[in-house]
Amino acid sequence: MTGTAFTDFRTPRSVLFMCRMNAIRSPMAEVIARAALPRGTYVASAGVRHGERDPFVDVVLEEIGLSIGRHQPRTLDELEDDYFDVIVTLAPEAHHVALELTRSMAVEVVYWPTPDPTVAMGTREQIVDAYRAVRDHLSALILSRLAGNGLRKGA
Structure with missing residues (x-):
């Protein structure tokens, strides 16, 4: 983890998930988090x-x-809001960019290394299994580290 951890264990009010191209990992995390986190x-x-x-x-x-x-991939420049309680990065390139962008901001930046399923080879089922593994990995992290108990130290 990079940055300081929330010490009051609250669920963040705003979360940004970042990856390389906003095509797989970060939009998947966004959808899962919307379902898991409190309304609002x-x-x-x-x-x-x-x-x-x-x-x-x-x-x-x-x-x-x-x-x-109808999600369409978007870049950081295309975001409507630019303030978040926490930014969760899912790829090394995104993590480096987030750290650079938030150098002078009071925002938590957390790195959750998440495999890129596009590197999977084999049958369609083997490829889909790689995407399922990413989905399940993100679901487990969101439920254990963001939902309910908030962002915990060591997240």
Whole structure:
């Protein structure tokens, strides 16, 4: 973890998930967090670079009753708001950019290393399994570190 941890264990009021292209990991985390966090929590996602929507994200989210809706990948420059209680980075490049952007801001930056499922090879089922693993990894982290108990030290 980078930065200081929340000491009052509250659920953050606003969360930004960042990855490289806002096509897989960060939008998946955004959708899962919206479902898991209390109503009124502002959740967004963005990428360091512009990406293309990935249809496998729809497949694995629909399996757990969630939908990415009309989400289109967006960069940090395209965000409507730029203040967040916590920024969760999911890829090394995003983490470095977040640290640089928040150098003079009172915002928590947390790094959750998350594999890129696009590197998976094999059958369609093997590829979808890689996306499922990312979905399940993000769900577990969101539920254990953000939902209910808030961001905990060591997150």
